[in-house]
Amino acid sequence: MPSFKIKIDAKGFEYQQNEEDTLLRSALRAGLGFPYECNSGGCGCCKFELLDGEVEDLWPDAPGLSPRDIRKGRKLACQCRATSDCTIKVNFDQHSVPQSTPRRVTVSFVESIKLTDDMAEFVFKSSLPACFIPGQFALLSLPRVKGDRAYSMSNLPNEDGTWCFIIKKMPDGRGSNFIFECLKVGDTIELDGPYGLAFLKAEIPREIVCIGGGSGLSPMISIARAVATDPRINEHKLHLFYGGRGPKDICTPAILAEFGDVKHRLISYNAVSDPDLADKEGWDGAVGFIHELVEKELSENLSAYEFYFCGPPPMTHAIQKMLMIKHKVPFNQLHFDRFF
Numbered sequence: 268m269p270s271f272k273i274k275i276d277a278k279g280f281e282y283q284q285n286e287e288d289t290l291l292r293s294a295l296r297a298g299l300g301f302p303y304e305c306n307s308g309g310c311g312c313c314k315f316e317l318l319d320g321e322v323e324d325l326w327p328d329a330p331g332l333s334p335r336d337i338r339k340g341r342k343l344a345c346q347c348r349a350t351s352d353c354t355i356k357v358n359f360d361q362h363s364v365p366q367s368t369p370r371r372v373t374v375s376f377v378e379s380i381k382l383t384d385d386m387a388e389f390v391f392k393s394s395l396p397a398c399f400i401p402g403q404f405a406l407l408s409l410p411r412v413k414g415d416r417a418y419s420m421s422n423l424p425n426e427d428g429t430w431c432f433i434i435k436k437m438p439d440g441r442g443s444n445f446i447f448e449c450l451k452v453g454d455t456i457e458l459d460g461p462y463g464l465a466f467l468k469a470e471i472p473r474e475i476v477c478i479g480g481g482s483g484l485s486p487m488i489s490i491a492r493a494v495a496t497d498p499r500i501n502e503h504k505l506h507l508f509y510g511g512r513g514p515k516d517i518c519t520p521a522i523l524a525e526f527g528d529v530k531h532r533l534i535s536y537n538a539v540s541d542p543d544l545a546d547k548e549g550w551d552g553a554v555g556f557i558h559e560l561v562e563k564e565l566s567e568n569l570s571a572y573e574f575y576f577c578g579p580p581p582m583t584h585a586i587q588k589m590l591m592i593k594h595k596v597p598f599n600q601l602h603f604d605r606f607f
């Protein structure tokens with residue numbers, strides 16, 4: 268398999284990029300801190316400048332590049348593959364150095380467990396151990412779907428190679444519809460991971476707040492499972508907030524039922540955002556956006572908590588604004604993934 272040398276201008280780093288990888292994935296596999304967040308073309312964090320050599324652009328219309336970036340010749344490392352030796356300009360970031368090396372594994376589909384009308388937990392099995400930290404995600408390559416899809420693990424790392432993902436079926440979504448409609452038990456797909464920086468920092472003694480909206484539940488459940496079972500953090504309290512459109516989306520109480528006697532350390536709060544659905548379906552809980560419920564329930568001293576949150580960008584933006592601007596929570600206490 269051909270591979271190309273990638274030199275980082277003026278920084279003295281270089282690494283090899285295999286034909287099957289992107290510039291970003293091969294840098295992370297080499298243990299380098301190439302900046303990134305989504306690994307999916309949405310956030311723009313992996314921008315670089317190509318100074319010499321040639322790359323293939325896998326998704327020229329990726330939303331992570333603005334018209335200005337395009338005019339300036341910037342590119343996304345998660346959507347580019349070198350086709351010759353290259354020299355690039357990018358500032359590495361110690362924070363992005365992987366905790367464990369991402370690798371490609373073949374996984375076979377075992378089962379799906381329905382959670383709501385459009386959400387289910389999908390279980391896969393690999394022959395190698397499932398190595399990740401709660402809060403991280405993997406990239407799934409799906410047959411006949413252009414571009415990999417990022418899904419966050421909902422279970423805990425394990426030696427027997429079990430990978431679980433809570434996935435929401437998106438209207439007209441090519442990847443999620445493939446997973447819901449076409450995957451058959453025993454089918455195999457390729458998984459690449461772990462990726463992601465919004466993972467559980469078990470060594471931090473603060474109480475944990477997890478906030479998920481819509482499809483952003485999966486990594487929050489992985490963190491909740493760690494708090495419930497990991498002896499290193501069995502003193503931690505976790506406040507789990509989940510927001511859906513209507514009452515039928517609220518599946519967290521059923522999931523938390525599996526945690527048994529740790530309920531006093533795992534406190535669940537739910538809100539629905541559509542008042543008509545709340546009325547129609549007889550919801551007697553909170554109505555509104557989930558960041559409003561966080562503020563209402565924990566407002567006394569928000570800086571006392573460590574925050575993890577995932578979901579659509581408008582939701583993560585609203586949480587960030589509320590925590591950092593209104594309540595002055597330091598940025599290093601916020602760990603989040605935007606689901607583009």
Ligand SMILES: Cc1cc2nc3c(=O)[nH]c(=O)nc-3n(C[C@H](O)[C@H](O)[C@H](O)COP(=O)(O)OP(=O)(O)OC[C@H]3O[C@@H](n4cnc5c(N)ncnc54)[C@H](O)[C@@H]3O)c2cc1C
Binds near residue numbers: 306308432463
């Ligand atoms: C870090 C992260 C973690 C995520 N975790 C979860 C999760 O746990 N559960 C969940 O339900 N969803 C999760 N998502 C969202 C998920 O990755 C998909 O965006 C979502 O399922 C919709 O995909 P779709 O194929 O159904 O929709 P589509 O509209 O077909 O595709 C949407 C996404 O696919 C990618 N894409 C589309 N076209 C291309 C292309 N040509 N080349 C490359 N990429 C392309 C882009 O990322 C785009 O946002 C996560 C997203 C991110 C970034």
Ligand code: FES
Binds near residue numbers: 310311343
């Ligand atoms: S990491 Fe490349 S666009 Fe998000």
